[in-house]
Amino acid sequence: MLDIQNLNVVFGTGRLRVEAVKNVSFHVEPGAAYGLVGESGSGKSTVLRAICGLAPITSGRVLVDGKEVTTPRSKAFYRTVQMVFQDPYASLHPRHTVDRTLSEPLAIHGEKKDAEARILQALREVGLGPSFRFRYPHQLSGGQRQRIAIARALILRPKVLLLDEPTSALDASVQAEILNLLDDLRRRLGLTYILVSHDLAVVAHLCERLLVMQHGEAVEETTADALRSGDASNAYTRSLIHASQGFTRVATQPAQAPAA
Amino acid sequence: MTKPLLDVEDLRVRFHLRTGTVEAVRGVSFQLGRERLGIVGESGSGKSQTGRAILGLTPPPGEVKAKRLAFDGIDLLTASKKTLRTLRGGRISMVMQDPKYSLNPVMTIGEQIIEAYQAHAKAGRGEARDRALAMLEAVKMRDPGRVFSLYPHEVSGGMGQRAMIAMMLVTEPDLLIADEPTSALDVTVSMEVLRILDELVTERGMGLIFISHDLKLVSSFCDRVLVMYAGRVVEELEAKNLREAQHPYTQGLMRCLPTLANDVRPLPTLNRDPSWAL
Amino acid sequence: MTGAPLPLASESSGMRAWLLSPEPHSRWQARLGRFYLGWRAFSRNPLAVIGLGIVILLILVAIFADVIAPYSPITGGDLRTERLLPPSETYWLGTDDQARDIFSRIVHGSRVTLFIVVLVALIATPIGLLVGTVSGYLGGWVDTVLMRITDIFLAFPRLILALAFVAALGPGIENAIIAIAITSWPPYARIARAETLMIRNSDFIAAVKLQGASTPRIILGHVVPLCLSSLIVRVTLDMAGIILTAAGLGFLGLGAQPPMPEWGAMVATGRNYLIDQWWVAAMPGIAIFVVSLGFNLLGDGLRDVLDPKAAK
Numbered sequence: 001m002l003d004i005q006n007l008n009v010v011f012g013t014g015r016l017r018v019e020a021v022k023n024v025s026f027h028v029e030p031g032a033a034y035g036l037v038g039e040s041g042s043g044k045s046t047v048l049r050a051i052c053g054l055a056p057i058t059s060g061r062v063l064v065d066g067k068e069v070t071t072p073r074s075k076a077f078y079r080t081v082q083m084v085f086q087d088p089y090a091s092l093h094p095r096h097t098v099d100r101t102l103s104e105p106l107a108i109h110g111e112k113k114d115a116e117a118r119i120l121q122a123l124r125e126v127g128l129g130p131s132f133r134f135r136y137p138h139q140l141s142g143g144q145r146q147r148i149a150i151a152r153a154l155i156l157r158p159k160v161l162l163l164d165e166p167t168s169a170l171d172a173s174v175q176a177e178i179l180n181l182l183d184d185l186r187r188r189l190g191l192t193y194i195l196v197s198h199d200l201a202v203v204a205h206l207c208e209r210l211l212v213m214q215h216g217e218a219v220e221e222t223t224a225d226a227l228r229s230g231d232a233s234n235a236y237t238r239s240l241i242h243a244s245q246g247f248t249r250v251a252t253q254p255a256q257a258p259a260a
Numbered sequence: 261m262t263k264p265l266l267d268v269e270d271l272r273v274r275f276h277l278r279t280g281t282v283e284a285v286r287g288v289s290f291q292l293g294r295e296r297l298g299i300v301g302e303s304g305s306g307k308s309q310t311g312r313a314i315l316g317l318t319p320p321p322g323e324v325k326a327k328r329l330a331f332d333g334i335d336l337l338t339a340s341k342k343t344l345r346t347l348r349g350g351r352i353s354m355v356m357q358d359p360k361y362s363l364n365p366v367m368t369i370g371e372q373i374i375e376a377y378q379a380h381a382k383a384g385r386g387e388a389r390d391r392a393l394a395m396l397e398a399v400k401m402r403d404p405g406r407v408f409s410l411y412p413h414e415v416s417g418g419m420g421q422r423a424m425i426a427m428m429l430v431t432e433p434d435l436l437i438a439d440e441p442t443s444a445l446d447v448t449v450s451m452e453v454l455r456i457l458d459e460l461v462t463e464r465g466m467g468l469i470f471i472s473h474d475l476k477l478v479s480s481f482c483d484r485v486l487v488m489y490a491g492r493v494v495e496e497l498e499a500k501n502l503r504e505a506q507h508p509y510t511q512g513l514m515r516c517l518p519t520l521a522n523d524v525r526p527l528p529t530l531n532r533d534p535s536w537a538l
Numbered sequence: 539m540t541g542a543p544l545p546l547a548s549e550s551s552g553m554r555a556w557l558l559s560p561e562p563h564s565r566w567q568a569r570l571g572r573f574y575l576g577w578r579a580f581s582r583n584p585l586a587v588i589g590l591g592i593v594i595l596l597i598l599v600a601i602f603a604d605v606i607a608p609y610s611p612i613t614g615g616d617l618r619t620e621r622l623l624p625p626s627e628t629y630w631l632g633t634d635d636q637a638r639d640i641f642s643r644i645v646h647g648s649r650v651t652l653f654i655v656v657l658v659a660l661i662a663t664p665i666g667l668l669v670g671t672v673s674g675y676l677g678g679w680v681d682t683v684l685m686r687i688t689d690i691f692l693a694f695p696r697l698i699l700a701l702a703f704v705a706a707l708g709p710g711i712e713n714a715i716i717a718i719a720i721t722s723w724p725p726y727a728r729i730a731r732a733e734t735l736m737i738r739n740s741d742f743i744a745a746v747k748l749q750g751a752s753t754p755r756i757i758l759g760h761v762v763p764l765c766l767s768s769l770i771v772r773v774t775l776d777m778a779g780i781i782l783t784a785a786g787l788g789f790l791g792l793g794a795q796p797p798m799p800e801w802g803a804m805v806a807t808g809r810n811y812l813i814d815q816w817w818v819a820a821m822p823g824i825a826i827f828v829v830s831l832g833f834n835l836l837g838d839g840l841r842d843v844l845d846p847k848a849a850k
Contacts, residue, residue, distance in 0.1 A: 039446035040417075052748055078750035091741035095763050097568050104759075105749040134562040136572065142303075152745065171302040171473065173530035176516035180526040198447065205518035205527070228520050243447040244520060246480030247454050 001030040001192045002051070002160060003063035009043070009050050010058040020046040020055070022216045030159070033186060033193035035203035035210030035224075037240065043216035044196045048162050051194070052083050064160065079109065082153035086165035088145035092137040098123075098148055099133045105156050122151040127181060143174035150181065154189070163195045167202060179205060200244045204228060212237045264291040265435055265467045266314065269328035273309045276321050284309040284322075286491035292435070296461065296468045298482035298499065300475050300513075306491040307471050311437045314469075315354055316344055332434065350380035353428035355457075357440040359420030363412040369423045370396075370408030373430050380431045395426040399456050418449035422456060429460055435467040443472065454481060475502075475513050487513070490537035509536055579843045586839020592832025600648040607642035611799040614638035622815045632817040635807060636797075640821050643799035647822065650800045651829060654715055654784045655777055661719035663773055666726025671761050673727070674734025675753070685731070691724040697783055704792040711800070714793040718783050722776060729772055733765040767844035775837035778830035785826050801826050 009021040021043040028034040036044040049055035051062055053073040062069045064080055085091035092101060102119045106112055120130055126147040137145055146166065153161055166182070167175040183206060186193060197203050203210050204224040212219045212234065220234040232238045242248075273285040285306040290297070301307040313324045316336065329336045331352060334343065356362040364372055373392035377383060383391070396404035399422040412420055421441060428436065441457065442450030458481065461468045472478045479485055479499045487495040487510045495507040505511050512530040558575070562568040580586055599606060614620070614637035623633045631640040673684040691699070696718075703717035704710075737743060738761065746760055787793035788802025796803065801822040808819025 039448065054744055054747070073750075075750045078748060081748075083745070083748050085741040085745060087741060091745050093742045093746075093760060093764075097562075097565065099565060099568075104746060104751070108749050108751050108755065131561040134565060134568040135560070136568065139560055149745070152749075156749070172475070172513055173302065173516050176518075176527040176529050179518065180529065183526060201518040201520050204520055205523070205525075224523075228523065230520075239448055241520065243451045246476045247451065247458075248480065249458065 001032070001065060002028040002034075002194065003061070003066075004047070004051070005061040005063070007047065007050060007060035007062065008058045009046050009055055011055075020216055021050065023060070024211075024213070024216075024218045025060075026211050026218070026221065028192060028194060030192055031186075031190050032209065033195060033207040035207035036194065036196045036213060037198070037200060037203050037210055038213035038219075039198055041215065042213040044213050045164055046216075047213075048083070048164050048194060048196050052081055052162055053077075075109065078158075079156050080158055081160045081162065082156065082158040083162040083164065084146075084149050084153050084166045087169045088142055088149055089137075089169070091149050092145055094137055097134050097136055098140075101148060101152055102155055105152065109156060118155060122155045125154060125185065126151045141174075142170050143177060146170060146174075146178055147181065150178075150185070154185070157189075158191075160192045160194070163193055165197055166195070168197065168199065175202075182206060200227060200240055212240065263333065264293055265332055266292040266469075267328055267330045268292075268314070269326060271310065271313060271324070271326040271329060273306070273313050273318055274323045274325070276323065284491055285313065288486075288488070288491075288493055290486060290493070290496070292467050292469065294434075294465050294467050295484065296458075296470060296482040298478035298485040299469060299471045299488060300473065300478050300485055301488035302473060302513075304490075305488040307473075307488050308439055310488070311354070311439050311469060311471050315348055315352060315437060317354070346380065349376060349428075349433075350431050351433050352435045352437065353431065353433040355421075355424055355428050355436065355438040355441045358444045359412065359417065359424045360444075362424060363420060363427075365412055368409050368411055369415070369427075373408075373423075373427045376427045377430045391430055392426075395430045396423070398429075398460065399423070399426045400452075401426075416449075417445050418453060421445060421453050425453070425457060425460070429464075432464060433466060435469070436461065437469045437471070439471045440473070441470075442477075443474070475510075476517065492537070494536060507536075508533065576843045580839050583839045583842060585835045586842070589832045589835025589837075589839060592828060593836055596648055596652060596829055596832065599645055600652040603645050603649055607639075607645040609639035609642040611638065611643045611646035612797045622811060622818065624815070625817055631821045632815070634804070634818050635811065640804075640818065643804060644801070644822055644825050647799040647801045647804065647825070648829075650711065650794055650798065651781060651784070654711070654718070655780060655833075657715045658719045658722060658780050659773055659777075661715075662723040663726060663769060665719075666723040667730050667762060667765060667769060669723070670727040670730025670732075671734045671757050671765060674731035675738050675757050675761055681731075684727070688724045688727045691721065692728070694721070696721040696779075697786055700783060700787060701790070701792065704787060709792045709795060711794045711798065714784060714787045717787070718780055721783075722780060725776075726769055726772060729769060730765045733768060734761055737761055737764050771837055771841040771844055774833055774840055777833035777837070781826060781830050781833070 004024060004026050007021055007024045008019070011018045011020055024043070024047060026034065036047060038044045046055050050057050053069075053071065057071065064077065069077055099119060102122055103115050106115045106118065119133065123130060123132055128144065128147055128151070132140070132144070132148075140148065163182070167178050170178060179202065182193070185191060193206065195203060195206050204227050207224055209221065209223050211221050214236050220232065220237050222232060222237065226232065227241065230241060232241060268291070269289045271285055271288045272283065275282045275284060288306070288310055299307045299310060309318065312318050314329070314336070318324050324337070326337060331347065334347070336344070339347070363369070370389070370392050373395060374385070374388045377388045377391050393404050393408060396407055401407045401419065401422060407415065407419065407423065412423070415423065438457065442453055445453060470478060470482055479502045482499050485497055485499050485502065486493045487507065489509050495505060495510045497505060502514070505514065509530070512528070515528045516530055518527060556567065557571045559567065559571065562571055615633065617637050620633055620637040622635055623629050625632045629639050629641065631644065634640055634643070669684050669688065673681045699721045700714070700717040703720060704713050707713040707716065743756060743760060746756055784793055785802025785805065788800040789806040791803070791806065794800030794803055804822035805819050805826070808822070811818050
């Protein structure tokens with residue numbers, strides 16, 4: 001479905017030159033979910049942005065459905081690939097109602113005919129009722145906003161969904177709801193996911209295979225099952241696994257005075 | 261029985277807004293010795309407002325009321341502004357979430373630590389400088405002399421947060437309130453920062469209030485955990501007994517997190533019972 | 539976005555509930571609800587309401603000038619007996635050197651003032667908005683060229699540049715309006731550009747880009763509505779300056795030509811009699827002052843409501 005070959009992304013020139021992504025390659029099968037894990041500055045989000053055209057492809061190839069993408073991307077590309085952003089407070093236009101937000105993609109692609117029915121269906125798919133249709137973003141909670149953002153991405157019936165830290169701005173209980181929704185949608189609509197996250201547990205939950213990145217380079221490609229069994233060959237991956245299990249004291253500390 | 265370092269009874273924080281009164285903290289009580297106490301809750305649970313109220317940093321139009329709010333026997337509600345000023349930053353310190361916003365951007369890190377120290381201790385410049393350098397070393401800065409003369413924008417997030425901790429601990433406070441001290445940092449960096457914080461707190465025998473949304477992190481770092489929901493403490497328990505949590509909210513919070521250890525699908529979600537908020 | 543009628547002050551509680559419904563049932567209800575919230579915030583500021591009142595009064599007076607004015611603004615009375623009379627029951631605000639009723643002239647002058655204000659707003663705002671958003675959104679050489687042009691216009695003091703334009707185009711009210719419009723768009727372009735620079739990197743713009751939207755669609759449908767509110771505030775606050783510039787041009791004889799009852803030109807004629815017949819200059823002066831103040835108060839109130847930083 002998606003083939004990334006020797007992708008390089010460079011920003012700026014001269015002294016300001018930053019190599020954000022260095023020679024990254026991976027392949028995602030149709031209907032699979034692929035994770036990109038790393039810390040800030042690892043280039044994981046840049047890979048995502050390069051795929052959809054928000055960042056330049058300096059060298060290398062990005063193939064969607066076997067065809068190399070063009071710059072600027074064609075309208076057909078946007079009907080195949082859509083993205084969900086990290087911060088649901090920033091990704092919805094503050095002056096547009098849910099209705100306007102969801103009808104915009106239909107209007108852009110000239111599919112106004114049965115817009116109303118499709119908007120209601122999109123709302124239903126993400127677990128929201130028709131009562132949400134004419135609300136403004138400030139009348140929605142963080143989780144509801146993220147659902148609207150997912151509905152907006154799905155309304156054009158894309159095959160690939162790029163997820164950029166879709167739950168990291170949400171509370172733990174809301175994160176669980178969104179993860180369940182994403183899991184369910186993938187199965188029902190046969191979607192292909194690329195998930196970017198700093199949270200190993202989230203990636204392992206949603207994806208079968210994943211790529212660990214550090215300083216713009218691919219460190220290790222592994223599977224969720226391997227992660228679960230703690231089976232990582234790379235030291236950096238191991239340190240990520242370790243850190244994700246919470247804080248551990250190196251040596252036992254002397255006993256504290258108990259609370260009164 | 262020893263006297264508690266901090267004694268909070270029936271703490272209430274109200275905000276009088278045009279649309280009505282919002283009670284962010286509704287009757288929180290706890291006592292803190294020289295230990296690590298975690299306060300956990302989701303956004304809007306009132307955990308941050310609890311920390312701010314203790315320091316008297318409740319933003320207007322907030323109003324703080326309590327039956328008792330005493331630090332080491334000093335009543336914080338009736339204390340004079342001068343007493344509060346000497347306590348704040350001197351004996352009680354606070355580390356905020358993002359060092360980018362809590363460090364002064366036009367002063368070098370060293371200057372800021374010196375200023376923090378001199379505000380609370382009578383010390384010459386030379387001595388303050390030595391203390392600042394020692395403190396930067398204590399938070400494991402690789403090159404304290406260099407970091408000393410850097411501006412906040414010239415250091416990474418993890419280094420900035422360590423500088424912040426250095427600044428807050430240079431006056432040797434008895435109580436440190438850390439509000440989401442690592443949530444702006446990468447996991448590996450945040451573990452490092454926590455390790456430093458843990459060492460310093462243990463070494464100096466401070467009391468620590470660790471406020472976070474991350475139940476897993478708090479329970480692995482603290483001795484005791486308060487779980488807050490809608491402005492109230494719904495459960496208080498020893499961190500090591502977290503698995504035996506009684507309240508459905510605590511249980512739900514724990515279960516809804518995906519873990520590497522076991523693959524639960526779909527993740528159990530939290531059914532918020534309106535009675536929890538009563 | 540705008541154009542919704544003002545909710546009446548006497549709406550029932552059912553009406554209010556409908557407006558404030560968290561679950562609007564139609565586009566219109568959602569819009570009206572937002573408008574009502576804005577109105578509620580606005581009406582809490584008494585000075586802003588006074589400003590709005592003054593502006594509405596100006597509009598009403600301009601519409602019904604023929605009905606309100608007791609005398610003709612152009613043809614005066616008997617030059618031997620009715621020249622330069624002080625305010626009295628017959629001539630509420632006195633008469634001028636042509637024996638014309640000053641009150642009637644001020645009432646008719648409101649049309650001229652409103653005409654100038656509306657036309658300048660209609661010409662300058664779209665130009666400023668378009669130049670600013672296009673320049674901010676596209677960046678690169680488009681930005682450089684457009685902003686240098688803006689800088690050139692900004693570099694001249696407004697009145698001086700307007701004077702130069704009027705001198706070139708010939709005196710007259712239409713030319714004065716063109717001159718003022720040409721000199722007032724650059725600050726709007728600057729504001730719109732600054733707002734656009736903040737907006738263009740936000741996720742919601744990236745999201746609509748990823749839906750395949752064209753650049754004009756993004757600018758008009760997504761960027762402009764967000765710039766509009768701060769621009770409306772700025773234009774309203776600028777109205778006082780525009781009225782003063784128009785009056786200044788009139789005063790210098792470069793704006794409205796006699797016998798048109800323009801407030802600035804009226805002050806100019808009154809200048810000759812300032813010591814003995816003060817009302818000839820003072821009355822139109824007061825009118826200019828009150829209307830400018832009204833626009834300023836209104837602008838302040840609007841800023842409190844529309845300022846994105848104060849947004850909920």
